[in-house]
Amino acid sequence: MTTILVTGGTGTLGSLVAERLRAGGHEVRVLSRHARPYAVDLREGGPGLDEAVAGVDVIVHCASTPRGGDEKAAGHLIEAARRAGVPHLLYISIVGVDRVPLGYYKSKHAVEKLVEESGLGWTVLRTTQFHDLVFQGLQTLARLPVMLLPAGVGDQPVEVAEVADRLAELATGAPAGRVADMGGPEVRTAPDLARAYLRAGRRRRPVVEVRLAGKAYKGMRDGGHLTPERAVGKGTFEEFLARRFPAS
Template identity: 50%
Template sequence: MSEEMTMADVVLVTGASGVLGREVVARLVARGVAVRALSRRARGGADGVEWVVGDLAKGEGVGAAVAGVRAVVHCASDIRHPKNDLPGLRHLLAAARAAGVEHVVNISIVGVDRIPYPYYRIKWQGERLLAESGLGWTNLRATQFPALLTTAFGALAKLPVLLVPAGTACQPVDQGEVAERLVELALAAPAGRVPDLGGPQVLGARELAEGWLRATGRRKRVVEVRLPGKAAAAYRAGEHTTAHADGRRTWAEYLAATVPGPARP
């Protein structure tokens, strides 16, 4: 793509009903961009959004989804069944080439090339597939979403104590800010791998957990556990954080805005 997109161009968002995909769709619509949203299940229409049904892993409906599209923002990922991610990306890239799509924007994770965690390895393989696809492409790596951290803490809080990895910090970046950056990239020319996007603070796992407990009104002891293995060592070394702060919304601000109120211990 030699020039920036116009508002008449259509952008396809995969994973459009997910945590990040919803934010991307909303921001594209707010800018007046024509949006096609891909989901595995039929969904109700909304102003500025054309919902289409398809299954990336099976390759079903993908050709129709990319027809007439100039750019794709690829947010689809299945952390519960990550083996589906690479077949899904292959189907998407093949269909995009056949349809003449000019730009594919991919979201990835900071540290995928340095942390030997299976899901990260798959994301890294996906980055290489994209770079070798022959399509115009942009790849953005981001740090952890606060929504995912709150989900993890909610699950861990079912135990008598709240276990967190010792010596490990995170750099939460608001998913809305990541979505805004993806939209900016999708509306511009392909840029290859762009600078990583990190949150405004690097906070220890204990500090993150204690902040979540206060926000939810829970009283529970936080216990740090030193995890074995190369992946855990890479996390302790900060390989999943950036050397700079880009985001604006802090962990405390996110909790204040999204946690509904104190819960029973």
Template identity: 80%
Template sequence: MTTILVTGGTGTLGRHVTELLRADGHEVRVLSRHTVPYAVDLREGGTGLDAALVGVDTVVHCASRPRGGDERAARNLIAAARQAGVGHLVYISIVGVDRVPLGYYRTKLAVERLIEESGLGWTILRTTQFHDLVLKLLEAVAKLPVMPLPAGVSDQPIEVTEVAARLAGLAAGAPAGRVADMGGPEVRTFPELARAYLRASGRRRPVVSVPLAGKAYRGMRAGGHLTPANAVGKVTFEEFLTGRFGA
């Protein structure tokens, strides 16, 4: 079995990837800013990163900070991985990073390009948004007297453990380049998702569709962040909510 380093290995996705790889018999190192013995801030790099990569065959790059620094972190990781002789770099990205001009999406696309040009063997998987993120957004909006949601926008949420299983399988294999996108089982409008959340949580809120402006909004109205042809996920949003709130 191989030695695999998972960056962001304590996060929503990374912890599941770590568990699956260990269960499959791989030696797995978890790198995050606060996890001993590989407590490393990828934005800073340095000797801690170099030490974490000694003897590593594959890196699964799950670490990400929407508030910035991902490109610098990727450059540091790539440079250290090349020096350590890592053979395979696996990256998790987002469906639509090349079609929806959100700032965070542009950053994810820039990291993809860095990996493609790194000289390392690489695999990139793009997925739709996790159920967990959609729930977090709806919970935040439900704090208001009404739930304002972007008019005409749908989503295709996917279960994070299904993504973790796919990512772990890719990490155990050879570099595959850009693999097929991975989407949740259903494309749902935001009002539908909100009403499902309200039923599951027992809350009552009016749901209001609000027209927005801008290129990113137009990209999402056009479905640039969706992949209905790759609706390979199995767990629906309602099933996810049942797991969180009970039947």
């Protein structure tokens, strides 16, 4: 039986990864700021982190936040993993972190480099945005009388459960380095996704595209965050919406 530590194991992705690994017969430790017995803030490190990684065969690093601190957290995790002699560190990243100059993407790319240079056996998987995140963004935009969307930007949302399946598969294999990207089944325009959201929620809003400035916007307009050649996901955004807005 393999002992696997899942950081961010109470989150949207991490909880599903932990569930799948347990179902596969593995011993799973969940690390997050409030999950006992491994309640650790990775940004702070500390003796609790050494306890969490002791005797672990694989670390699946899902913990992340756009509010900052990912590089510091990864540094603490890698140091603890080295001390414990953990043979495999698996990191989940985002398609386009090296092509779209968003602050959060830059941080994720920096963590990739830390993982690659850690001296540990490592695997990095990049995926496109989850359906959940696209949904949350559209939900926020729909609070206004008009939905304003960035002009010329598409998205390729992927089902988080499928990403969890892939991570569980990688976690039970040997370190593989940078593996093939994983994208959702289709590239959709932002207005198309917005109208799908409005239909599913039985709402009406004008949808207006707005041109933006900046290198990050250009990177997305150029499709830097997409991977159409790796459209391996199966679940569609409409199927996701049907679960969020069940028919009455």
